[in-house]
Amino acid sequence: MQLAIFSNYDEALIRPPTGQLLKWIGNKHRFSAQIVSQFPRRFGRYFEPFLGSGAVLATLAPKEGVASDIFPPLVEIWKTLVENPEKLKRWYGERRQQSAKGDKIEVYEKIKGAYNTKPNGADLLFLCRACYGGVVRFRKSDGFMSTPCGIHDPIPAKKFNERVDDWYGRLSHVEIRKADYSEIMSEAKAGDLIYCDPPYSYSQAILYGAQDFRLDELLESISRCKSRGVFVALSIDGTKKSGDLFCKIELPAGLFEREIDVHCGRSMLKRFQMEGQTLETEEVTDRLLLTY
DSSP: HHHHHHHHHGGGGGOOOOOOSSOOOTTOOHHHHHHHHHSOSSSSEESSSOTTTTTTHHHHOOOSSEEEEEHHHHHHHHHHHHOHHHHHHHHHHHHHHHHHHHOOHHHHHHHHHHHHHHHOOHHHHHHHBBGGGGOOOTTTTTTBBOOOOOOSOOOOHHHHHEEEEEHHHTTTEEEEEEHHHHHHHTTOOOOOOOEOOOOOTTTGSSOOOOSSOHHHHHHHHHHHHHHHHOEEEEEEEEEEEEEEEEEEOOTHHHHHHHEEEEEEEEEEHHHHHHOOOOTTTTEOOOOOOOOE
């Protein structure tokens, strides 16, 4: 029975969404199938308390799930997708049309200004698809989004609408909440599954960290979940610069039963910092830690 529960899925049979809905730092879209292949074959409810781009959530497409974040504009986007996908299409379509008809940079800055005046999901939805390198960056001093306009045009509204339809079908059984990770994780019961993808300690200094937390406190929450019989998977920093830098994070002995390397390719964040250069030596590997 244990082998049936924990044997890996056939990764080749796992079908991620055809395209990203949001561009977001730490987006797991390209390797979401590898992550999902390590999940238990059977589990109860699925919880994802650091929602971000939702790539793993959409790839898994759980029959019953709860996904959360504490960043209101991001939660607004995901709640609108699940509750009113046509509204989400209108949000993007109206701003994409403005961009196509006017000066792209001028329109982008106008929308960014509107967002910074009153943060909201409608503006953030367009900005994350139109900003430079998909790096949604916020100033620490005042929380203003500071990323400039991207070089390439954001995807056409028709293509975005197709993605909305795909993602809506995958997330139709997911409840979206604005909540702290500890609150969501405390609800999980024996046999449930939690996937944690928190802000990474080696890259969050210039980025919106999604949730203000300490890793040691998150690890304590994971320990409590494990003691209740909850399955927990955690993505954290691994190696950078083709393995030259190993991100040293102290982990409690015995908390995790397995560790998987997830090869993420070149660093999108570093490319942004280096003004778009192709960085042959900036390979990144994440660590996927499993309590089962």
